Amino acid sequence: MQRFKLNNLKRIPLFAFFCCTLLTPAIASAMDPADKGKSIAIERKNRDQGWGDSIAEMSMILHNAQGQQSKRLMQLKTLEVKDDGDKGLTIFDQPRDVKGTAFLNFSHAMRPDEQWLYLPALKRVKRISSRNKSGPFMGSEFAYEDLSSFEIEKYTYQYLKDEVVNGQACFVVEQKPTDKYSGYTRLVAWVDQKEYRPQKIEYYDRKGALLKTLTFQKYQQYLDQYWRADLLLMQNHITKKRTELITHSLKFKTGLSEKDFNKATLKRAR
Amino acid sequence: MKKIWLDIVLNRPWFILFISVLFTFLAGYGSSQLYFRGDYKVFFEDDYPQRIEYEDMQRIFNKNENITIAIAPKEGDVFTPARLKLIQDLTEASWQTPYSSRVDSITNFQHTEADGDDLIVEDLFLEDVELTPQKIEQIRNIATTEPNLLGRLISGDGRVSIINITVNLPDDDKTEQVYEITEFVRNLTASVQQNNPDIQFFHSGIVLMNYSFAAEAQKDSQTLVPLMGLVILIMLLILLRSIGGTIATLIVIVVSIVSTMGISGWMGYFMSTATVNVPTIIMTLAVADCVHVIATMNFALRQGKSKRESILYSMQLNLMPIWITSITTAIGFMTLNFSDVPVIRDLGNLTALGVMIACILSMTMLPALLILMPIKTAKARQTNGTMEKFAQWVIRKHKPLLVVNIFIIALCSGFIVLNQVNDEATKYFAKTTEFRQAVDFLQENISGMSTVDFAMTTPVPGGINDPQFIKTLESFSSWLREQPEVDHVATLSDTFKRLNMNMHADNPDHYTIPQERELAAQYLLLYEMSLPYGLDLNNQLNIDKSSTKIVVTLKNLGSNEFIAFEYRAKQWFEKQKTSYMLTAASPSLMFAHVGQTNMQSMLKSLPLALILISGLLVFALKSLRMGLISLIPNIVPATIGFGVWGLISGEINLGLAVVAGMSLGIIVDDTVHFLSKYKHARDEEGLCAEEAVHYAFSSVGRALWITTLVLSSGFIVLAMSAFRLNSDMGLLTGMILVIALLIDFLFLPAFLIIFDNKKVATHAAI
Known part of the structure; x- marks a missing residue:
């Protein structure tokens, strides 16, 4: 009995301390975590609007747990679409045996993405099922869904906390995919408070275990406004494989239009 | 040296006990470092x-x-x-x-x-x-x-x-x-x-499969160790007919096990499917030492000597044999170091360590405990002369015995070819x-x-x-x-x-x-x-x-x-x-290959073990001739054992590949006891071969069959494991121990009478 009382007494200041620490941030931003998370996402999206179109030369370097590596080269054309997902066209240059293969993607905010692949050896365009967007892209650690454009409606949001990453003060926001064919149960994104750029994203698999971490490095500003990371590093924690996605050159407002992203003209894409 | 030691043990038993307890705690604390690894990779070297x-x-x-x-x-x-x-x-x-x-x-x-x-x-x-x-x-x-x-x-x-x-x-x-x-x-x-x-x-x-490796090992340690304890307890009570002696033996066993496991913890060993049975084996081997000491003491007590005198008598008589047999047993287990399988090497080293700890304890802690404990001995039972009668029968029938034995040995050795190395992980588990x-x-x-x-x-x-x-x-x-x-x-x-x-x-x-x-x-x-x-x-x-x-x-x-x-x-x-x-x-290929290479290295290690142990016997028996004769009862049991195994199973897995070396170290004990008594009779008492055999039978015959009973039941308990690396090893080792006793009782005497008799003639002539 005596001991019980003593314990209770000891707990009081501890309890008070916990109350304080829990309440402080909540009072500071008197906002529901879901609303705050979503408003961060909206701000992130808003700051990245109006860039029009872009052409990038990229390479992907795959590393396995044994220390071997393999390189893929590609050109990526992107067209911004108002009030819907972007359109993307990826033309492979290396490996040699898939040179000229073109991958066309219409990212959508409210419905599943649409994807086609042009195979030059067959001279045919083939549609790819959208439920399979979570498989690896070119054998890399990136799933297709990791690379498609960021749209507000693809997730539900939950603001978690503030944290410093890469020397930047960040919002930490949890995102849960709304598409049931996503390979993930949730993502945790670190978005810097100054420019609203993602600095780090953690991907959690179907059983809720940490699967991959994506880090964004070498951010550069284009057109005095838009930030793009020259180096994306995806580390798979389970297989110990990792993939680097490097941007060698990037041009905006190159004059691309809808007709450059057409299934019928995919054969002529260069 | 020997005298100082005996004085300390007999006059300051509390001091010895204190040292022992202190040692046990210091060593035993290390067992907190022990952990269990149940995966199958413990069977392979990192660079295999x-x-x-x-x-x-x-x-x-x-x-x-x-x-x-x-x-x-x-x-x-x-x-x-x-x-x-x-x-x-x-x-x-x-x-x-x-x-x-x-x-x-x-x-x-x-x-x-x-x-x-x-x-x-x-x-x-x-x-x-x-x-x-x-x-x-x-x-x-x-x-x-x-x-x-x-x-x-x-x-x-x-x-x-x-x-x-x-x-x-x-x-x-x-x-x-x-x-x-x-x-x-x-x-x-x-x-x-x-x-x-x-x-x-x-x-x-x-x-x-990994799970089953771990689960079966843990089941073994939860069922076999207690079962073994029970078997030992019952046997001690029957054989020693002394509660004090039984308690003292149990204490020595527990201390041996606790300190061995503790030291292995300090040394950074981990427990695995193979080493989880180290306590069972140590228990078995430690009992043998104690039985010898207590049985001799009881014998002296029955002769009317005081307790102190009896313990002194027992110590003086058993000091050398316990040393020699412990060292040979340890050498036998150390041959496992030639194995390609890390956990089998661990098994060998830990058991060798345990055997030496048990040996030292039975010369220090055991007598100290016996001094301090009230020892009541059952009245001397009249020897009914079974051993003597048996000895006479063996001596009378030595010629047919020799012929029959040689025939059986030759026959069984032939069956060895029926054995095949087979390491299949799935078959390690009983049906x-x-x-x-x-x-x-x-x-x-x-x-x-x-x-x-x-x-x-x-x-x-x-x-x-x-x-x-x-x-x-x-x-x-x-x-x-x-x-x-x-x-x-x-x-x-x-x-x-x-x-x-x-x-x-x-x-x-x-x-x-x-x-x-x-x-x-x-x-x-x-x-x-x-x-x-x-x-x-x-x-x-x-x-x-x-x-x-x-x-x-x-x-x-x-x-x-x-x-x-x-x-x-x-x-x-x-x-x-x-x-x-x-x-x-693949894992299957890994097991298949390690079975092969392990067998080869174990076969290579056997001659070395044989040379080491025989050399030790030459030294212990102080006779090159006896050392050479000892080769027969040392080699033959494993030969017959593997022959019989060829008939009943024919599958040699990792566990069995180590049996030859391991059992060699144990069966040598019987040979040492028998031959040393025989030689004592021949050299000191000048008896002829027949009389010397008779003498050896009546002085150590009973002790030999008691220790064989204890040891083989220890290994037979292992045979109840559902994990065949352990059960096959236990079964075959138990079998070889019994065969070794039969060889010592039926073949060795006949051999000595026929081939060791000439020397007596010349000896007598001189």
Whole structure:
């Protein structure tokens, strides 16, 4: 009995301390975590609007747990679409045996993405099922869904906390995919408070275990406004494989239009 | 020196006890450092070639350690709406398995077909599809003809279907994860078992094998050690007929075990399937020392000596034999250091350590305890002269005995050739274990659980798309499928052929290899881009697409067959004269190879052990002649034992490969006791061979059969383990110990009488 009382007494200041620490941030931003998370996402999206179109030369370097590596080269054309997902066209240059293969993607905010692949050896365009967007892209650690454009409606949001990453003060926001064919149960994104750029994203698999971490490095500003990371590093924690996605050159407002992203003209894409 | 020691022990027993207790605590505290490793990799050196190959392959392709759920309806097949739905639900739920990275079943199999100009890649049984009889028939047709599924995830008659869960385990100790995974999967099937009483569920796979390794070892330590304690207690009470002596012996045993385990903890050892039985073995060996000391003391007490005098008498008489027998036993166990298996070396070293600790304790702590304890001895029983009568019988019949013995020895030695090295991990488990039952059921109804992974590699990046490469891959796969050992082959050449057919509007005439490299590469790219989460090709292709893995499922065969199969496959491949490389690896191959190399090194170690131990005997018996004669009773028991083993089993696994060296160290004890008494009679008392044999029988005959009884029952207790490395080792060692006693009683005397008699004549003449 005596001991019980003593314990209770000891707990009081501890309890008070916990109350304080829990309440402080909540009072500071008197906002529901879901609303705050979503408003961060909206701000992130808003700051990245109006860039029009872009052409990038990229390479992907795959590393396995044994220390071997393999390189893929590609050109990526992107067209911004108002009030819907972007359109993307990826033309492979290396490996040699898939040179000229073109991958066309219409990212959508409210419905599943649409994807086609042009195979030059067959001279045919083939549609790819959208439920399979979570498989690896070119054998890399990136799933297709990791690379498609960021749209507000693809997730539900939950603001978690503030944290410093890469020397930047960040919002930490949890995102849960709304598409049931996503390979993930949730993502945790670190978005810097100054420019609203993602600095780090953690991907959690179907059983809720940490699967991959994506880090964004070498951010550069284009057109005095838009930030793009020259180096994306995806580390798979389970297989110990990792993939680097490097941007060698990037041009905006190159004059691309809808007709450059057409299934019928995919054969002529260069 | 000896005197100082005896004075301290007898005059300051409390001091000795204090030192012993202090030592026990200091040493025993180390057992907090001990931990248990249940995985199968403890059987392999870090740089064991087959282990390196296997781990390399796991790093290049994704890991493929797995746990499987087999769904076996008691009646009918799995192609009913309810059962397909069950498989689908279980498949979905299996993604929640801890550490899982992939789940394969017939329902989520990525079936491909042409739809106009498009390639459809989707689950064979999509969740929202209605299961009409036609749809079920379609699923059945695809599942039982698809080479990727048939014989791996579905049996030909459709009565057994398997869900294969691939997990990613950490490289080193994974016992905890293995328990977590196994528990999860068992709970999963238990939860559906209730609503599906008409279905049997089985679990198998590498994870379950690891789990069973750990679980059986822990079961051993929980059942066998107490059982052994009980057996020893009963035997001590009967044989010593003294409660004080029994208690003293038990204390010495406990202290020996606690300090051995503690010191091994300090030294950084861990417990494993092999070393978990070290306490049982130490218990057995420690008892022998104590029995000798107490039996001699009781003898002196019955002669009317005081307790102090009796203990002194016993100590003086037993000091040398206990030293010698302990050292020879330790040497026997130390020969295990020649083993290629790390945990078997641990077993040898820890037991040797325990034997020496028990030896020292029985010369210090035991007498101190005996001094302090009230010792009541049962009245001297009149010797009924059984031993003497037996001795006379042996002496009278020595000629026929010799002939019969030589005949039996020759006969049994002949049977040794019936033995074959066989290390098959699945067969390490007794048929009573759940794992073995599952493995046997699956072997009978769908496929074995042994696999061999082949990696076929070209130096050219992207070279797997070359039609030439695919052609070689295809003929290799076909060759593999023709082999009698093979149950299933998963190969990329099937995928290429199927894609080629799909691209030609599912025309079966185009179920062939794509004709150009670009075509193959682009089909594969399209297919890869169409695969969903977790079901990618990364487990079949390396990152620069210069190597592909072929997974071959084999019947559960002996290790010789595995090695032969590997050799044949490599031979076939070499004959093709390609620029490609072929490597093979798998846990089954690892066990098969370690069984072979371990046997070789153990055989090489035997002569060394024999020389060391015989040299020690020459020194102990102070006679080169006796040392040489001792070779016979030392070698013959193992020879007969392995001959008999050839008749009753013929399978030599890792556990048995070490028996010869180990038992040698123990049976030498009998020889030492018998020959030393015999020699004493010949040299000191000037008796002839017959009389000396009689003397040896009456002085140590009883002690010998008592210690043999204790030792062999100790090893027979081990034989009750459900883990055959331990049970076979226990059974054969127990058997050899009994044979050794028979040889000492029936053959050695006859031999001595015939071949050692001349010397007496000359001796007497002088």
